[in-house]
Amino acid sequence: MQLHVNGKEYSIEVSGNTTLLTTLREHLDLTGSKYGCGEGVCGACTVLINGVPVRSCITPVGSVQNKEITTIEGLEQNGKLHPVQEAFLEVDPFQCAYCASGMVMSSVALLNRNPSPSKQEIMDAMQSNICRCCTYPDLVEAIVKSIKK
Numbered sequence: 001m002q003l004h005v006n007g008k009e010y011s012i013e014v015s016g017n018t019t020l021l022t023t024l025r026e027h028l029d030l031t032g033s034k035y036g037c038g039e040g041v042c043g044a045c046t047v048l049i050n051g052v053p054v055r056s057c058i059t060p061v062g063s064v065q066n067k068e069i070t071t072i073e074g075l076e077q078n079g080k081l082h083p084v085q086e087a088f089l090e091v092d093p094f095q096c097a098y099c100a101s102g103m104v105m106s107s108v109a110l111l112n113r114n115p116s117p118s119k120q121e122i123m124d125a126m127q128s129n130i131c132r133c134c135t136y137p138d139l140v141e142a143i144v145k146s147i148k149k
């Protein structure tokens with residue numbers, strides 16, 4: 001199977017029914033995307049497919065061939081972090097940070113489709129990403145900071 005991940009081409013042997021999350025973590029060594037619920041509910045496994053956020057834990061890898069897959073590892077460009085990553089580092093909203101990768105990817109997707117969201121729009125867009133440590137106010141602050149970068 002041919003996969004396009006973070007601007008690179010990969011040729012791997014894997015069943016098309018394998019989840020994208022398992023493929024990324026176990027076949028490509030891209031472990032930034034996390035396994036949380038495994039049921040498409042928590043958002044810890046969020047990656048971008050052609051710029052759209054998807055839950056990689058319930059996405060068969062066979063369905064994303066010939067699509068551009070972006071993981072948290074692919075946000076940095078030429079040694080420079082994505083503005084969302086920089087803002088999250090500055091605000092430092094996380095406690096355990098298990099949700100961090102999914103939060104950042106969902107934030108990037110939000111700002112790609114709406115470069116200047118209101119706080120309400122941010123909360124609406126992020127409500128399906130779950131943080132067990134309940135860092136939501138600081139997460140919103142980090143996304144607001146991203147807008148100004």
Ligand code: FES
Pocket residue numbers: 034035036037038039040041042043044045046055056057058
């Ligand atoms: S691990 Fe994929 S949504 Fe929870």
Ligand code: FES
Pocket residue numbers: 093094095096097098099100130131132133134135
């Ligand atoms: S910081 Fe712990 S789950 Fe979000």
